[in-house]
Amino acid sequence: MYVEMRHINKTFDGFRASDDVNFGIERGQLAALLGPSGSGKTTILRMIAGLDKPDSGDILIDETRVNDLPGSKRGIGFVFQNYALFRYMTVEENIAFGLKVQKKSRQEITYRVEELLELISMKDLGRRYPHQLSGGQRQRVAFARALAPSPQLLLLDEPFAAIDAKVRRELRTWLKDMIDRVKITSIFVTHDQEEAMEVAGTIILTNQGRIEQIGTPEEICKNPKTEFVADFIDVKLGTGHF
């Protein structure tokens, strides 16, 4: 397992945001954390990223317990819905940001930025500022910025939530292709069943701070283990998805 959560508990003022959370994700997998609003998805992601500390339990990345390792040392890139681009930086400068922090040489930065602009099909837009881009383009830049320092793990928290339905569907497919291409272990948060089914190889279903079920989209659709899971994915049943 590349990422493992073992008996993770987290409370906020007595409220259980994570209640004995256990799961593992293998290297190269794209897993979705799926569940209703308030079920604890972002809390899980923030603990993996080192932005929050669990009250108890172990977080392992590549077999190493990282509970006490600062987030910046965990080799993680993230794309959060509200983690906007730097407004006063161009696309190129945004993508270069993490590389400058790592004190890479100017030559190396130029090369990597070019490579990423190509990857996100925005080669000619490097000099633009975020306000000169569409929402979808901005999220592609956010994705490139997260990938620039070559993280081992990518965390995405509802990266397309603010984008309209049509573009969102295109971005979903785009993201899946990108992740397949760069082969990076990724965890994708969504409360949209359809989005999770389409994008992820593994779905981790959250409810009230607990994990209800883990499985492939097909397993979860065909064999929901609890009433909650059956209800939650009900929208997709009978639509010939599988």
Ligand SMILES: Nc1ncnc2c1ncn2[C@@H]1O[C@H](COP(=O)(O)OP(=O)(O)OP(=O)(O)O)[C@@H](O)[C@H]1O
């Ligand atoms: N910093 C905090 N202080 C107090 N309560 C918090 C804090 N962060 C999260 N919570 C609570 O923990 C619960 C889980 O929150 P979390 O943000 O993880 O849910 P979520 O599944 O990401 O929801 P959404 O789909 O709406 O983003 C919620 O009830 C939330 O109010």
Ligand SMILES: [Mg+2]
């Ligand atoms: Mg959230």
